[in-house]
Amino acid sequence: MADEAVPGRRELAALMAEAAQAWLDTLTPEQRSVAVGAGPGDGPDDAERRRWFYTPTDHGGLTVHEQRPTQQRAAMRLVASGLSMAGYVTVATVMGLENVLDRVEGFVTIFDRERGRDPGLYYLRVFGDPATGTWGWRYGGHHVSLNNLVVDGELVATTPCFLGADPATSPLLGGALNRPLGRVEDLGRDLVRSLSPELAARAVLLDKAPSDFVTANRTTVSPGDRVIPLAGIWRDERFPDDEQQAKLQALSDAIDDAADFSEAGHAAVELTEDPQGVAGRDLDDGQREVLWALLGTYFDRVPEGVSPARAYDGPALDDVHVAWAGPTEPGAPHYYRLQGPGLLIEWDNTQRGANHAHSVWRDPSRDFGADLLAAHHARHH
Incomplete structure (x- = not known):
């Protein structure tokens, strides 16, 4: 791919803002109250945006479970805007491993949940208003944590970026390994x-x-x-x-x-x-x-x-x-x-x-x- 065809930081920020707004527009007022956090700042009010986990806990935001299929699709479009194709496939695979881990552990209820290992417990939250040009978003759940910040219409930060896998190796048909x-x-x-x-x-x-x-x-x-x-x-x-x-x-x-x-x-x-x-x-x-x-x-x-x-x-x-x-x-x-x-x-x-x-x-x-x-x-x- 020629360099000029590669979207830069401003182009990617614009794609993110479009995807974020499209997702937010699908949400009810009740959903938005969970999905939207305070805008990015450089003081104590920004602590929530900088709180992150990779364990199966409440990462903060609207979960997959709490969304209709059309909303889920819009959410994943926003997630994809911050990832390469290989990165997106890996994130989707890691999320799917929750089903594998559920079987490995015997389909038990753990962590004070209705379902212990749950591919629906991934959380998306937008911080601030994408239309302002300075905003952020976070997506996370068990073994995924993506953190993005846009300042003055430019994507300036994509870290911490965490990916895990449990099981790290699992069988596929024909002797192949996942x-x-x-x-x-x-x-x-x-x-x-x-x-x-x-x-x-x-x-x-x-x-x-x-x-x-x-x-x-x-x-x-x-x-x-x-x-x-x-x-x-x-x-x-x-x-x-x-x-x-x-x-x-x-x-x-x-x-x-x-x-x-x-x-x-x-x-x-x-x-x-x-x-x-x-x-x-x-x-x-x-x-x-x-x-x-x-x-x-x-x-x-x-x-x-x-x-x-x-x-x-x-x-x-x-x-x-x-x-x-x-x-x-x-x-x-x-x-x-x-x-x-x-x-x-x-x-x-x-x-x-x-x-x-x-x-x-x-x-x-x-x-x-x-x-x-x-x-x-x-x-x-």
Whole structure:
């Protein structure tokens, strides 16, 4: 596709605004009261927009269940406007995995819900008025979190961008496997396994993996961040049913016990200001190609016009560091991190016998577009 044919940030913002308004126009007043949040700001009122989850909890907004089919179609059109085709297919597949997970777990009722694993519990919320040119939207549910901000008619932020898969691997007919994030996992492992013993010793921070990725669902990330237990990812929220809350805490404790992480282990993988691991500049040409392809499994989730992938097809790759924790054999619990200027990527596949994967792409200084939003308000207020 020629460069001039690729929609840029303004064109994508216009497509988003059109899709958002079309969805909002289908809603009843009662639905709109849930579907629309306060406009983006740079103060405490913006806290809701910057609250995000990847667990099966209330993400805030109007669920698929609460919409008629025509409304659902309009909602998914908005979701699609923020994704590449591959990104959209992956999101749709991850949502469908709720049905698979329901069978894996025996179709039980959990999490104080009528249905424990539910492909209808994905939430969409628009923040502000798309007609104003400064607004945002969020779509999320179990293992999906998409966060987009438009400022002055330009799409300025698409992170945090989270995708997970549970099961990470499941059977298809004819012996094929359904692995929505398979390349996201395999490219990372291939890269680390290709390193010389000297570089591998620098890249592998620890011989065991943490129970989850280090930054979890923090609104902002900072040096010194460490793994949060599963129960803590719900933040201050509790299940109304004490029995369900106790089950969550027991599950959280079991995951931590299985990880068996010591103080030294937490210290080894905690987030640091200076990236740990091996820098891209130390890799050979073939390894750099694998690293660039691995970055693409994150950057190419969004439309080409806002993907930073091309910026890393050159010297910028020098400063991207690769770090790993856990064994490198396929099937073993493992974790990796890619970190550099304006970049933090984390992956883990540790739970359910390394068949439950998480992946997140963040820009620590610009997540949720906080810096550009502050600049906008400084100019206009």
